[in-house]
Amino acid sequence: MAFNTPYKLFKRYASHEGGIADPCIVSWPDGLSARGQVRDNYAHVSDVTPTLYDLLGITGLDVVKGIRQIPLEGVSFAAALRDPGDSTGKDTQFYSMMGTRGIWHRGWFANTVHPPTTSAPRGWSHFGDDRWELFHIDADRSQLRDLADELPDKLGALKSLWHENAMRQHAYPLNDMSVFELIADGAFVAAGASEGRAVFYSGTPATHTSVRGLIRGRSFALRAVLSVDDPDAEGVLFSQGSRSGGHVLYIADRHLHYVCNTSGAEQTITSRTPVTPGRRSVGVKFARNGAIEGTFDVSGDVALYIDDDIVGSLGAVRMTGLDLMQTVSAGRSVAYSVSANYTSPYPYTGGVLEEVAIAFEDEAQRYPHVESDAAFTRD
Secondary structure (H helix, E strand, O other): OHHHOOOOOOOOOOOOHHHHOOOOOOOOOOOOOOOOOOOOOOOOHHHHHHHHHHHHOOOOOOEEOOEEOOOOOOOOOHHHHHOOOOOOOOOEEEEEEOOEEEEEEOOEEEEEOOOOOOOOOOOOOOHHHOOOEEEOOOOOOOOOOOOOOOOHHHHHHHHHHHHHHHHHOOOOOOOOOOHHHHHHOOOOOOOOOOOOEEEEOOOOOOEEOOOOOOOOOOOEEEEEEEEEOOOOOEEEEEEEEEOOEEEEEEEEOOEEEEEEEEOOEEEEEEEEEEOOOEEEEEEEEEEEEEEOOOOOOEEEEEEEEEOOEEEEEEEEEEOOOOOOOOEEEEOOOOOOOOOOOOOOOOEOEOEEEEEEEEEEOOOOOOOHHHHHHHHHHOO
16 A cells, blocks of 8 residues: 555545546657646546537537437546646545445545445445545545534535445445455356357457456357458457466567466467468367366466367466456457567558357356455465
8 A cells, every 4th residue: 555655545445545546647748738747627537528529629429320329428628738727627526335435526525434344234334434534625535534523514515425326327236345345246248258268359349358368267169250351460369368377479570479477477379380461260279188277277288270180289287377357358459469580559451350259168157256366466
C-alpha cells in the first residue's frame, strides 16, 4: 500500500482515494494549446468517452443495429482542458464495489468500507450496520478528518444521494462475497473457460481472460485458417499473454513459429519447411502428459502443423501460467509481445486471417484456491 501514499487503502475499495484515484495525462498537440498544466477538476473514467466525443465534435449513437443504447453516464471535461477556469458541469460521482460504497458530490465525499463475509446467508450481511464516513475532500484529499459526527445532516444527504444513484445505475442488490467465493460460485467467466472450443477473429477487440483463464491445464489443438497471398507474409496469428508469460503463433522469415513463454523463459518451435502461398491451416497441438496435482503447472508435448503435416515438435513444454489474467488476440499482438523475437503489435500482413480456433480435449478442472491466490496477487 506504500505506493498509494498519501491515500488510504488500495484497489477493490470504492471508499477511499487509494482505491479510486489515478493519474491522467492528456496530450493532443494539434487540438489543445495547454502545455504542462494541471487541472483539478473532478473526473472519472466514465467521463473519457463523452470528452472524446466533445473534442472530436461527434455525437454518440442512440441505437446500434436496432438495439437502443444505455445513455453514457459520464460528463465531458473538454472545457476544462481548454481553459482551467471553465467548469465541466460534473456534480456527482457514484462508486460501488463488493459491498464497499462511496459518493463524491461538489467537493464532499461520503463512504463506507464493507469487508467480505462468509456468514449465512452467504454473500449478504448487514449493510445497514456499516458506519459511513464524511470528508470535505476538496480540502482533505487524504481523507484524514472524518466529519461524520460533526455534520450528520450533510452525511445523511450524501447517503440519500448514493441510494438515488444506486437505483439509477442498477447497483442493487449489493453483494459482499469474497474473491474466493466469487470464483467458487463461477462469477468470473472467461472465453473458453468451460467450453470445449473457443474461436477468435482478426480485427475484433482483444479478449481479457479472467482468473479462470483459457487453457486451464488442458490438452488442446490450436488452428489458424488463413490465406498466404505474398511469399513474405508475416505477423502474429494468435497471441495470449505477454513477456512475463503466455504463448504466441506467428509467421516470420517465411516460417511458422510457436513460442510458449513461462515466466520469461521462451520455449520455441520453428517449422522445418516454409509457409507457402495458398489457403493454409496452420497451428499447434499440445498433449498434456504431466501435472502437479491441484495446480496449473502442466507440461506436455507440442507438435507444429502446416496443413496436415507435422513440421516441428518439442517435448516437455511447460504451459504454466496460461490460466490467469491475460489478453488474447488474433491477427496481432496486444500490449507487450510474448516473445523477444518480434515487436508488438506485429499484425499479420500479406494475406487474410479467417479465424483461429482452439479445441480442448480435456474437461476444465476447477482449482478455486489457486484462482483466488492469483486474484489476490493482483489486488
